Amino acid sequence: MTHPNGDSPNPEFEPKLIGFLCNWCSYRAADLAGISRIKYPPNMRIIRVMCSGRVDPTFVLEALAQGADGVMVAGCHPGECHYIEQNYKTMRRFYMLRQMLLQMGLEPERFQLVWASAAEGQQLADAVSKMVEEVRRLGPLQWPANWQENGQRLHALQAIVQEHQQAMEVSR
């Protein structure tokens, strides 16, 4: 997939990121960053989930399909999960999904897994800043537009999601 901006840095481009933050550690880290007035770029839109283990791969695909330039999943540090060990499941899913996205031509910087405890407002803010810069350098992803160029592609993308759902549905 080629980008209109190529690999050259594009300071004008404001990437849109979606961040799935777990309720107990990372969302609170983001709260703490706010309370501590730590500044970071406003490019990430945060979606709260109870646990990073709740992040269904479909959510990530949907975010990219809806025009996000990157997705961050953030949870408690390994061993510190509020739900004992669910972030290990996040980890497994993350690498599997990333492998798939890489095969689709997505750059690894666009899909990141971050650990941030409730005390790590600064670390979370740093991770967001870093990711925004990395994605800014990559340029827009333009999944919806790219799929749309060839009228069938958006359709195909939606079909993938639906096919996945149907395939998994039990015949009644």
Place this chain on the structure above:
Amino acid sequence: MAEKVGVYVCHCGSNIAGMVDVEDVARWAGENLPDVAVARDYKFMCSSLGQAMIEEDIKKHGLTRVVVAACSPHLHEKTFRRVCENANLNPYLCQMTNIREHCSWVSVDRAKATVKAKAMVAAAVERVKKQQPLEPMSVQVNPATLVVGGGIAGLQATLELADAGYPVYLVERRPSIGGHMAQFDKTFPTLDCSACILTPKMSEVGQHPNVTMFTYSELEEVSGSVGHFKVKIHKKARYVDEAKCTGCGICVEKCPRKVIDDDFESGLGYRKAIYTPFPQAVPRIPVIDTTSCIWFERGKCRACEKLCPTGAVAFDQKDEHIELDVGNIIIATGWELFDCRRLPQYGYGRLANVFTNMEFERMCNAAGPTGGKIVLRDGKTEPKSVAIIHCVGSRDVNTNEHCSAVCCMAALKFGHLVMEKTSAEVYSFYIDMRTNQKSYEEFYQRLLEEGMHFVRGRVAEVTDAARKPEEEGKLIVQVEDTLVGKQRRIPVDMVVLMAALEPQRDAKELGIKCGISCSMAGWYTERHPKLDPVATMTDGVFVAGTCQGPKDIPASVAQGAAAAARVMGMITKGAVMIEPVVASITEELCSGCRICNNLCPYNAIEYDEEKGVSRVITSMCKGCGTCVAACPAGAITGAHFTNDQILSEIRGALWDAHASAAAPAQAQAPAAAQTASGS
């Protein structure tokens, strides 16, 4: 039927309005977002007027959904849910979006922050439309409480609860309750004897009919949630039968093995291999330290067993694991002392006459190793001059950034005791004198009058390398006196290091067991630093005393009592409402693949062999949603975090990203839907 959504954008004074154009956000939401019936901005949405406005709108406009764009849901979700409830709208049809902590406070560009706030509001509006009414689940509160830590904070909490008539289980790691306070001689600023005020409380706890003590025990495991925790306690073998022991002390007297007591006596005194840490210990039942006992070392001796008049010594005793049911947990695990060897420039461990504050406490104590005499390490020479160095391991980026809060006052207390007991000159090397509680400043003034010398400056080094004849054989304190602007070398006989209070080394581990978090330094995080200082983010788990941050005795006692009051509130209420955020399985869709069964760390999913489907045991489900994300058939629904809700939220959050592509995409959407239904 289309939903009628009300959008409320809060200014939070200038906290949000200063960085986000809130009026524009509200206007934009009202004009552009589908199904938004009312959109308003207001100075303080959480004020009674703001709340009344929302309530009135719900009634007047028949709103079916409410979005509040303000602060963190962890702060005010309950407030706005209550508003909906008052207006007969199910509280789970309200959604908050955090445009303060996550937007205005972290941004520097007003235009960009406003765009972000709009996206956040759009996400919340899309999500809220998919939200479903839910009923909170009611759980009976077990009136028993677990208190972890038998220091002054834990004791206070225990007594408050027990006196109110509720059962308390008190777990203490050491052989006796009492904590650090039992080691002190005097307490500032009143100089009353620590033991005199503490030991009555200890024995009261020890004899209280409502208190069950587990000393020499640790909290091993916690499961369940508010109202019905199940806890497992690891009771270490003391090798003394508690039922038979009368506490006569013959075993201790006859034990041939003497070892240095580096716990209670801070290494200044000795104890036996079988010991009670101090004479007033509660319970007065000794323990055998297996690392120093001769029997455990080489299989000989057993003198204590032979001489015990009641036959209480039991070498065959085993560790026990006790399970208890409790409704609430109070964590009061306190602090531990900074290891002064980490700052080699002060010479602790190398220069004999450098002491730590806890060593000095023991030295001053009449029941301590020196009988209350202030003497040098040789055990007999009285010092002629004493230097007290503040902030050792505190207020230093290399060790701990925090102020340990009690050292200034303790240093003044030491100064007073030295001058009272000896004729020595006392020097205090401080950075800032912090005496900010009741009667503390007066105590400082008193010490100034008593003739304690104060030198402002962080000590560079304590050395025994003399440069002048008068420095020979002394410890020289090298310091920049910042009030005079000069380097000074002050020769003294004794140095006392005011070592920092640090969190317990295993605080994080215990926190994870109980589901509460620590700050970077390791102090437990309270629910709100100002307005909710003893509650934690986990319902039913409270913190008290220094495990939450360094504090003095009065503050620890106040927190212990406060935590007890909070627990009593829960018990009196009888039942607590818990969030209905749990998973459920639609049986018709479940193929019985059992993928979810092994994913649940709480074993909340059982498999029905007969029907060939899995089922969620609601009372055990914690609502993480991992199984929901894993179910290949989409048969599991995570209440309040359904796929539909989150996918809508994603679409809303990216309203501006797909807006350009949206028009043709929407045109194609029906076609896609048709294809889907056709196939």
